Amino acid sequence: MANGKTVLVTGGAGYVGSHTVVELLEQNYNVISIDNLVNAYADSPTEKPESLKRIEKLTGKSITSYNIDIRCKDNLDKVFKTHKIDYVIHFAALKSVGESCAKPLQYYQNNISGSCVLFEVMSENNVKKLVFSSSATVYGTPQKLPLDENHPTGQGCTNPYGKTKFFVEEIMKDLCSSDSEWSAISLRYFNPVGAHESGLIGEDPSGIPNNLMPFIAQVAVGRRAKLSVYGSDYDTIDGTGVRDYIHVNDLAIGHVRALDKFCDNNFKGFKPYNLGTGKGLSVLQMVEAFKKASGKDIPYEIVDRRPGDIASCYADASLALKELNWSATKDVNAMCKDTWNWQSKNPNGYQTKTAN
Template sequence: MIHLLYKSSYVFVVFYYVIIPLGYLTKWWVSVEKMKGNSTILVTGGAGYVGSHTVVELLKNNYTVIAIDNNVNCYATGKDKPESLKRVEKITGESVTYYNVDIRDKEALDKVFKLHKIDSVIHFAALKAVGESVQIPLTYYQNNVGGSSTLFEVMAKNGVKKLVFSSSATVYGTPQFLPITEKHPTGQGCTNPYGKTKYFVEEILKDVCTSDSDWKVVLLRYFNPVGAHESGLIGEDPSGIPNNLMPYISQVAVGRREKLQVFGSDYPTVDGTGVRDYIHISDLAIGHLKALERMLQPHYTSWKAYNLGTGRGYSVLEMVKAFSEVSGRQIKYELVERREGDIAACYADASLARAELNWTATRDIKAMCRDTWNWQKKNPKGFQTS
């Protein structure tokens, strides 16, 4: 009798803890593999820096991509396919369906949803210059917040309720603790309209998920994307004076700018200059594929936020030194006063993405500098060829 009882509880344990979880895992794995082959992803802002690198990774993994962009911040002749997407086609040998569509244009968006059977959306389209957002806040609110809510409305109308949203570490405002986890408060101390637009769109999406349990949303909070595709065919191509450190350094290296101004050298950091969490653009792009897979996991509903960073900060001077070593060029710089609104250090706790997205950044500071330099050297004027 005891022997029988022992045996049946053993069968129960195997069934409960091995067979059932294995069944779930297989179901999930099959649905992910099926999704890759058959899935059509609408990528808004697909011609931009993060968008174009993500389109490369999507195509490499057999997704069908529909890219839309209004070309406000990418190089294109007229309403033609932007140069970045032509280069994506060169890298992958695949074609990208592209529409010149503004996310604020409800009718044009709706047409795209009617023309294609879209499964999920990755939403990059936004204006992103922090300084400019202070000068023209209404343009930022209209484009980033108004445009996003128009997009969500059209998605819902067409029964598409899976979305990955490009958010930003700016939603955390001034860090209350480091490294920053996803539990850090958001929306408090966002110092500029750009950061607030990211926070507001996150809040809109949370409300949408509360109102309708069919929605599945992943909020990806990026830290500081840098680098370029290893081919040197696509990379960051800022118009005018770069707002970010890496494109500035590389433009100094290539002789387009005279010297770098380092804002603040008396912060309580390793060498007094500001520390940030830089992440290679190709690692960031892969994070979006992992987010798509996450939405298909059994029981995934509603929304969840993930930090995409390396979890390691580098100072401005460390970045300058690394870039000099890789490029063999001297980077001229001068130390100047702190800039208002800047913080000493900001870096991510990226352990949640590792645990739940099965994602981790693999490219180091050397790869970030090498690929930036490769892109800059081959394209001193960015995507503009003449």
């Protein structure tokens, strides 16, 4: 149990961050959120992000929130000096594969430099227990499937986004090797989808969605005319890319189980865990599942492959089951149903003011 411990969540107002904040509050953790609002909405730069306001309504608990960038060391240090922080969960990062290929410097500067500043401030304030939001992209083009944690990382990473996650993992390894007081868990996600069953919080990307599920949902709700399917000539069941989709609530629970691991006094150093379902679904299979869940048609067109994409990627998550007592519980029907519940109640995302 949390016993009133305090978790600093970077990127706490974003998609996976906000769902994890709900789970942390429900497990009696105190939560401090830091977010620069790149992937989150607020009425003004000084207002609490809308996702966190809704979480407070949902849980009846308060969240301390700072709208700051982790690359600003002075601002970050003030937060650590103001609060007694026990753990950090680090989500804050730019996260689009395609955009990272077009703007690599922006990704290296934000994701790697930002992480280094965070780790510096943590060290200086003697906070040395960290859960990192990583990605299956660290495995690069799979040498075998399903992917387990023994698969090589950093070899053949197909995009700068994946490289940033790999580099930060390497920094964490070096940090843990240099100082035995550090404990770091890297959670390698596959493809988060879905939303909280209340429909109060969900995925609300800025601009054109880079991920499949919010794009499908925006087509279904009428915000976009059709879905672009990137490539139909992959070596897969129907030629479209295959991914391991995981419900965001399952993912959120995985972060709390990772924090539980820190209560084991024998746990030291760096350890990665895959969080996925172990099953791959193609783009067109997801389109069909969403049509069934929403009752809406999803027009789509086949376009060229995106730079940096691979054919298939799915997890072996047995280590998380064995060591974190975690496994995915929600199937594709729940993923689509909860996404549609969120999007239909919030056709304009967090700028929809009539959500109930």
